[in-house]
Amino acid sequence: MALVETRDLVKKFGALTAVDHISFSVGRGEVVGFLGPNGAGKSTTMKIISGFLEPTSGKAFIAGHDSHADPITARRHLGYLPEGAPAYSDMTVSAFLDFVAGMHGMTRQKSNSRLAELVERVDLAGVWNQRIESLSKGFKRRVGIAQALIHDPDVLILDEPTDGLDPNQKHEMRSLIRSIAADKAIVVSTHILEEVEAICSRAIIIAKGRMLADSTPSELMAHAPGQGSMAVAVETAEPQRIVDLLAKQPGVDNVEITSHVNGTARFLVHSGKTKPSGAEIIRVLAKSDIMVEEVYLERARLDEVFRQITKQIAGA
Amino acid sequence: MRTIGLIFRREFAAYFATPLAAVFLAIFLALAGGMTFFVAGFFDRGQADMSGFFLWHPWLYLVLMPAIAMRLWAEERRGGTIELLMTLPVRPWQIVVGKWLAAWAFAGIALVLTMPLWITVNMLGNPDNGVILASYIGSWLMAGSFLAISACISALTKSQVLAFIGSAAVGFIFVMAGFDLVLAGLRSWAPPVVLDVVRSMSFIGNFQRITDGVLEIPSMIFFISLICFALWLNVRAIEVKKAA
Numbered sequence: 001m002a003l004v005e006t007r008d009l010v011k012k013f014g015a016l017t018a019v020d021h022i023s024f025s026v027g028r029g030e031v032v033g034f035l036g037p038n039g040a041g042k043s044t045t046m047k048i049i050s051g052f053l054e055p056t057s058g059k060a061f062i063a064g065h066d067s068h069a070d071p072i073t074a075r076r077h078l079g080y081l082p083e084g085a086p087a088y089s090d091m092t093v094s095a096f097l098d099f100v101a102g103m104h105g106m107t108r109q110k111s112n113s114r115l116a117e118l119v120e121r122v123d124l125a126g127v128w129n130q131r132i133e134s135l136s137k138g139f140k141r142r143v144g145i146a147q148a149l150i151h152d153p154d155v156l157i158l159d160e161p162t163d164g165l166d167p168n169q170k171h172e173m174r175s176l177i178r179s180i181a182a183d184k185a186i187v188v189s190t191h192i193l194e195e196v197e198a199i200c201s202r203a204i205i206i207a208k209g210r211m212l213a214d215s216t217p218s219e220l221m222a223h224a225p226g227q228g229s230m231a232v233a234v235e236t237a238e239p240q241r242i243v244d245l246l247a248k249q250p251g252v253d254n255v256e257i258t259s260h261v262n263g264t265a266r267f268l269v270h271s272g273k274t275k276p277s278g279a280e281i282i283r284v285l286a287k288s289d290i291m292v293e294e295v296y297l298e299r300a301r302l303d304e305v306f307r308q309i310t311k312q313i314a315g316a
Numbered sequence: 317m318r319t320i321g322l323i324f325r326r327e328f329a330a331y332f333a334t335p336l337a338a339v340f341l342a343i344f345l346a347l348a349g350g351m352t353f354f355v356a357g358f359f360d361r362g363q364a365d366m367s368g369f370f371l372w373h374p375w376l377y378l379v380l381m382p383a384i385a386m387r388l389w390a391e392e393r394r395g396g397t398i399e400l401l402m403t404l405p406v407r408p409w410q411i412v413v414g415k416w417l418a419a420w421a422f423a424g425i426a427l428v429l430t431m432p433l434w435i436t437v438n439m440l441g442n443p444d445n446g447v448i449l450a451s452y453i454g455s456w457l458m459a460g461s462f463l464a465i466s467a468c469i470s471a472l473t474k475s476q477v478l479a480f481i482g483s484a485a486v487g488f489i490f491v492m493a494g495f496d497l498v499l500a501g502l503r504s505w506a507p508p509v510v511l512d513v514v515r516s517m518s519f520i521g522n523f524q525r526i527t528d529g530v531l532e533i534p535s536m537i538f539f540i541s542l543i544c545f546a547l548w549l550n551v552r553a554i555e556v557k558k559a560a
Contacts, residue, residue, distance in 0.1 A: 013560075050403040054559040075405040082403070086396035088326070090333035102322045103404040147400070 001064060002027055003077075003155050003185035004049065009058035011044055011209075018044045019055070020209035026185040026202075028154070031177065033200035033217075034189040037310055041209040042189040043083050046159050049187075050080045062155050076104065079153035083160055085144030089133035093124055093143055096132060097150060104151040114150060122146045122176065138169040145176065156186045162195060174199050193302040203302075207310040220305050230269040231258075232281060233294040239265035245288060249276050268298060319406050323414025324421075327388070331422050340383065344426045347376055352433065365443050369433055370451045370527045374491050374519050377462045382483035384422055385466030386476045388415045389554075393474040402558070412550045416460075416467050416543075423459040427452060447529040454526030457539035458519055462487055464546035471553040487519075494518030517542075 002025035011019040019041045026032050036042050047053040049060045051067040051074060060067045065074035087096055097118075101111035119125050122142045127135055132143060141161065148156060161177070162170045177186065177199050190196065196203050197217050205213040205220075213220060234242055242265065243255045251274040258266045269276070276284075278295040285292050331337045348369065352358050356368030392398035401411060437443050466483035473479050492498045494515050502511055515521070522535040 047399070050399075052399050052403050052558070072405045072407070075403060078403070080400075080403045082396060082399040084396055086400050088330070088397055089395065090330055091326070095329075099322060099326050100404065103319060103406055105318070105405070 002061075003063050004157075004187060005061040006045070006049060007059045007061075009045060009048055009060060010056045011041075011048060011053065012056045018209050019048065021058070022206065022209070022211050023058075024204055024211070024214060026155075026187060028185055029182055030202055031181045031186045031188065031200045033196035033203040034187055034206070035191065035193070035196060035203055035306060036189075036206040038191065040207045040310075042206060043159055044209075045206070046080075046157050046187070046189060047082075050078060050082075050157055051075060052082075076151070077154045079148030079151070079156045081144045081148045081156075081158040081161055084163075085141045085161075087132045087140065087143050087147065090131065092129050092131055093135075094128050096143065097146055100147045101150050106151060111150070114152070118146045118149060122149075123172075137164050138166065141165060141169070141173070145173070149180070154184055156180075156184055158186065158188045160189055160191075162190065162192065170195075193306055197302060205306065205309055212309050212312075217302060221302060229271065229298045230275065230278065230281060231294070231296050231298045232267045232269060232285075232292060233264055234267070234285065234290055234292055235264050236290065237263065239267070241288075242267065242285065242290065245284060245290075246276075246281065249280070249284060251275055264293065319410045320414040320417070323406070323411055324417045327415050327418030328421055330387075331384075331418070337422070340380070340422075341426055341429060344376070344380055345429055347380075348372065348430055349433070351376070363441075366433065366437055366448050366451065367527055369430070370455060370523070373455050373458065374523055377459055378484060378487045378491055381423065381459055381462035382466045382480045382487065384419050385463045386470050386479040386483065388419060388467045389471040390473050390476045390479045394476075402554075408554045409547075409551045412467070412547055412554070416464055416547055416550075419463045419467065420456075420460045423463060424456055427456055427459070444529065447527070450529065450532045451527045454523055454532065454536060454539070457536055457543070458523050461490075461519070461539050461542045461546070464543045464550070465490070468546050468550040468553060471550050471557070490517060491519045494521040 004026040006025070007023050009019050009022045010017070022041075022045055024032075034042050034045070044053065048055045049062065049067060051060075051071045054068060062074040063077035065077070067074040067078075088099075091099070094115075097115055098111065101115065106114065119128065122145055124139070124142055124146060127139050132140065135143065141164070145158075145161065148158065158177075162173050165173060174195065177188065180186075181199075188195075188200065200217060203213070203215065203217050203220055204211060232242075232246070236242060239257050239260055243257065246252060246255045246267065246269055251271045253270045253272055256268045256270065258268050260266070269281070278297075281295055282292045331340075351372040352369040356371055358368050361368060389398070392401060402408070434448060437448075438445070462483075465486055466479065469482040469486065470476075470479040473482070489498060495518070499511060499515065502514060517538070522538050525535045526532045
């Protein structure tokens with residue numbers, strides 16, 4: 001059974017269509033990355049699923065419960081981290097988490113044992129009795145995550161959980177998400193693409209409220225421009241000479257100069273099915289007394305795919 | 317019930333999380349006392365009653381109740397916590413009631429702290445304690461009406477300043493509803509029955525009937541109905557914002 005499902009969600013703010021017929025479903029064990037440029041409708045979609053906003057039309061379900069017709073039951077299955085991880089700044093971390101646990105109908109005993117576990121997992125022990133307003137951004141984000149996890153929900157919706165965190169904190173947050181992913185359905189919005197490769201089993205790309213892609217990160221990357229091309233770096237003053245040399249090789253379609261900085265030129269050798277190997281490239285250039293500094297198979301980057309896909313709609 | 321209790325406790329504690337509570341209580345007591353002793357001439361009147369104290373309550377509340385209620389919703393909107401609160405398993409009406417109860421209880425504390433005046437009056441003479449009790453209850457209900465109206469207006473905005481000004485403006489109309497300031501604007505075009513209805517909604521008129529010790533019940537029912545209506549509007553305001 002799909003734990004999260006949206007059917008033809010539409011949300012209009014006046015003349016603006018923020019969410020335009022979005023339908024997808026997420027099963028247990030899946031981590032879905034919700035990708036899109038700023039203002040694409042990611043947050044709005046999440047707000048509708050969580051029940052904070054009403055859709056103009058369409059439906060959203062959490063664990064099979066309509067998040068608008070049957071909001072209370074739906075929300076018992078939902079852990080939600082709104083954008084910016086809001087929390088009551090005048091409360092201490094412990095009072096705030098107690099409050100949220102109580103609102104989920106947890107008994108004192110149950111919430112205490114659950115909190116003890118979460119404190120370990122999210123590493124909040126050091127700030128337990130501190131007021132939330134005095135916490136750093138990283139700790140605030142962790143409080144937000146703890147708040148979303150407190151009732152051990154089936155569904156987690158996290159709106160930019162790593163936004164504003166430093167690299168170490170990002171790494172911790174991703175490990176945390178991975179560690180709880182197996183028995184939950186998780187939707188994570190982000191505009192950081194490496195994050196999708198790091199934690200998501202599926203990526204949904206939206207722009208201008210429309211869904212443009214829904215597949216695994218590796219499938220998406222298969223469509224990337226430059227996938228399978230060879231990248232070469234050479235110290236040279238005349239890059240055009242190297243372009244000419246390499247373009248003559250069998251199987252090479254064309255050669256592109258990607259940069260020329262501090263005397264080092266970088267090239268992308270695009271080719272068809274039969275591509276020259278790295279060894280061949282080194283040999284060809286060595287014959288003309290050219291030293292190769294690096295040669296490697298270019299790996300497609302998700303941000304290229306992302307740019308390509310979202311540009312299409314921006315132009316349309 | 318448990319959910320309302322949790323909301324109530326959180327909101328009530330929030331008043332005491334900052335110096336706001338102490339400052340507010342000090343101002344309330346200073347103003348209430350100052351009005352009673354210096355403006356109404358408590359000692360000069362030579363009467364052991366509290367009418368000089370209650371007389372000023374509509375005006376005190378006009379300024380002080382919006383100050384209590386302005387943060388109830390505007391602060392949540394500004395801080396984004398409303399999104400957190402509204403996606404917990406709780407119905408909007410439970411939040412509305414819990415928040416209002418917290419503000420009302422806070423106003424109740426302010427009233428309880430004026431008890432020394434009641435003790436003084438009883439030491440100086442033999443006041444009608446039944447009327448005093450009714451006046452206290454009436455004053456608390458009137459405070460509740462101001463708070464319910466202010467909470468409703470607070471739900472419409474992110475800005476606490478706007479919430480305060482809007483609430484004070486609407487409160488002023490209710491306070492003055494029995495006076496020409498409000499009635500003159502209606503007299504030229506509205507039928508007499510509308511005028512009567514508006515006049516009957518005057519806070520000063522209703523409160524005076526309670527403190528005079530006559531016709532307490534209808535006026536108390538008026539305040540209770542007004543509270544219910546304003547809270548219902550508050551729930552509607554939140555639902556409309558959700559669909560917008």
